[in-house]
Amino acid sequence: MTTRSGRMLSALTAIGLLFGGTALAQGTVSNPDHADAGSYLAARQATMDRSFRTLSDYATRALATDPKNAVLLESVISAFISMGEFDETKAYATVLRGLEPDNQMAAMAGLTVLARDGDYDALVAALEGGQSISTVVDGLMLAWAHIGQGDMSAALELFDRGSGMGQGFEHFGSYNKGLALALVGDFESALAALSNPDMPASRISVIAQAEILSQLERNDEALALLTDSFGDGPYDAELDGIVADLTAGKTVPFDVVRDARDGIADVFYAVAMALNGGLDDAYTLLYARIAQELRPDQSAYVLNVAGLLERLGNYDLATSAYDTIPQDDPAFPIASLGRADMLRASGKEDAALEVLRQLTRSHPDLDDAHIALGDALRRQERYEEATEAYTVVIDRHQPPGRAQWPIYFTRGTAYERIGAWDKAEADLRQALELEPGQPRVLNYLGYSFLEMKTNFDEAMEMIRAAAKAQPQDGYITDSLAWGLYRLRRYDEAVDPMERAVELMPxxxxxxxxxxxxxxxxxxxxxxxxxxxxxxxxxxxxxxxxxxxxxxxxxxxxxxxxxxxxxxxxxxxx
Structure with missing residues (x-):
């Protein structure tokens, strides 16, 4: 029997999602004579490819001939969780739990469904009966389940125990305690729990404190906290809305968590964020998907899931995740931009363009929408249309400030590609005026002069300045060498041109x-x-x-x- 901490990783390693050399990755099974070898090998390949739909299909087929194969059961359950299809896990989790009562994957599936359905009595019984996801999650989940039962005293005791956790999770207990206290209206105690200076700040924890301060009629302090944490703004739509209400003297409701299920969802989201980049994305995705299942209307959870799916190359699933964010959600523009990226990555360029066009219509004042549309058109070499999209933003910011130099630069490159050199040069010089010495602009303008065989002295001055600022940039080094070539200083051109090839082989x-x-x-x-x-x-x-x-x-x-x-x-x- 493995230890509980060992089980935290064993289920995932058994299907090749964390490290190599695992059972499914090696193609070994508990009952090789019984398994459908073709389906098993296909499931193994799907695991390595991170193709969750294919994995679920082939592992299910293999289970038809070997229904008590724990590795295959874990594979099917993990695939369905990764796709957000929790109801599909129920039967498989029941069988797996019968084979291995302390199996982590079975617990992930079963406990999530109980929490989602609000069956807190069954959830408490399951956790106290030994079902376990991890040491970090179990106690916090049990505490919130007690809140779901109405037993705040038991919950607070468990949160206090959670404050003793190590390995980067030592603040989870007091953080969740603060949220729970705010949920029941004890805002003074909640603020004390969340204001620990040693506690790592997150977007959600800062918003929670701001909402609590507003509930305590301390809007000025809430505004100061947001400014200290996020700068002077403007922010995104959600934060801008909070700031507007605080500035208007309104009492902002506390809704970071609205009930026990939201609290459990936040536990999984917090763990996913803590694991992000530290372990395999496929493992982190399991926690992120559980958070989304428990609170599907929380856009931050959806965006986290979509980002993980993107990194795993599951563009269709990422697109589907972005699609769940409605148009009236403050995160809708971010979701639309992400959706367009996923469609483009899937080779659906026209569909991506249409998403961006719709976004410019629904959010005409959003600069990022027009810039993304311009970039997409430029990638398709539709340069004239791209300049029109960029012009919308440029016309909006007059006179321009330093922050606008990239869009002048980008529009200038588009003008150059359609032969409108006078307009291109004007934009590139405007970009340099806004951001003097910018290496990319200096290089592009200087190289353009070289190609047109004009302004050689100014071109070389620009390129040398760019090369001095970014000596490791292969394109700029190439421009320097090519300028020497154009000046017929061939011997001098050899060394920098060889260096350029080393940098961009x-x-x-x-x-x-x-x-x-x-x-x-x-x-x-x-x-x-x-x-x-x-x-x-x-x-x-x-x-x-x-x-x-x-x-x-x-x-x-x-x-x-x-x-x-x-x-x-x-x-x-």
Whole structure:
């Protein structure tokens, strides 16, 4: 029998979600003669691919021939939890709990359903009977279950015990105690519990304190707390609403937790946030999904789930999560932007564009919506439409401030791509006026001058300044070398161009440029090698055609055919 702390990780490691070398990842089963080998191996591959739908399908098929295989049962349950389909876990969790009464995955499924359904008597009985998710979660969940039963004294005792937890969770007890006290209207005691200076601050804990201060008719202190924590604003829609009510002298309701189920949901969310980045995202997702199941209207929980799914490459599931946030929710714009990103990652560019267009219509004053639309159009090389989207934001901020330099820069690059150089140069110079010495802008403007074979002195001055500011940037280093090449200072161009290739080894344009520089100094064999290498990195069709011609007849003949001066006279190579 494993220890309870050992069980905290064993269930997940058994299906390959935390570390390699596990039972499912290795393809070993408890009853190999009984399992459907094809379905089992497919489930194993789905585990490694983080494909939860496929995992549930194939593990379910394998269970048909081996219904008491604990590894497969854990796989099915974890997949359904990861997809947010808790009702599908019930039968499997019952069987698994019969095989392994202290199984963590079975507890995750079963206890969540009891908490969601508000069956606090059964939840208390299950926890006191030995069902366990983890040492951190069990006590806090039991405390909130007692609150659900109306037994505040038992809950407070458990919260106080929770304050003794270590490993980064030592403040969870007092934090939850503060929320519970506020829930029952003891705001003075709640504030004392939440105001511990050693307690790590989070967005939710700060909002909770602000709401409690408002309940205590201390709106000025609440406003000061928000300013100290989040800056002067403006903030997002939720915080802006709270600030507006506080400023107007209204009493802001305490709704960080509204009942015991919300309290349990916050426990799982807090654990998910604590685990975020520290353990495998698939493991963290289980806690995040439980929080969402218990409080589906809390947009912060949904956004956390969607972010984890995105990192795991489950773009369709992430899109579905974003879809659950309604248009009247303050987080709707963030969700729409995320949804558009997921659609684009799934190859659905037109659908992503439509989401962004709808967002600009529903939230016309949201700069980020128009900027995201412009960026999406620019990625599709619809540069003229992109400039129109950026112009909406630029026209709104007149005269412009320092914060607007990126959008002038981006619109300038779009103008440059459609040949509207006068407008492009004006935007790029405006960006430099707003953010003097900005390396990206200096490099883009300087390189553009080089390509147009004009303003060489100013171009090189800009590029040298950019290279000094960001010496590890391969593109800027390439611009410096290419400027020297354009000035026919070929020997000086070799070292920085080689450095650029070291910094950006798979960039086709930079490898092509190094080939040109080698050719110019007489290193023809190395030039041809670099051109071949550039072709292997799939340059744009126009560039690829030119590179092939250089390989065929040499750079100088290509330059002569283009009406340009050769580097050192015609050479058949």
């Amino acid at each position: 798979v960039d086709p344009i930079i490898n092509d440029h190094l080939g040109d520089v080698y050719w110019a100094v007489g290193r023809e064999r190395e030039a041809r090698f670099q051109w071949q290498r550039a072709l292997s990195f799939e340059p744009e069709d126009k560039e690829a055609t030119r590179i092939r011609k250089k390989l065929e007849i040499g750079l100088d003949r290509v330059l002569i055919e283009e009406g340009e001066e050769p580097t050192r006279g015609p050479n058949d190579g």
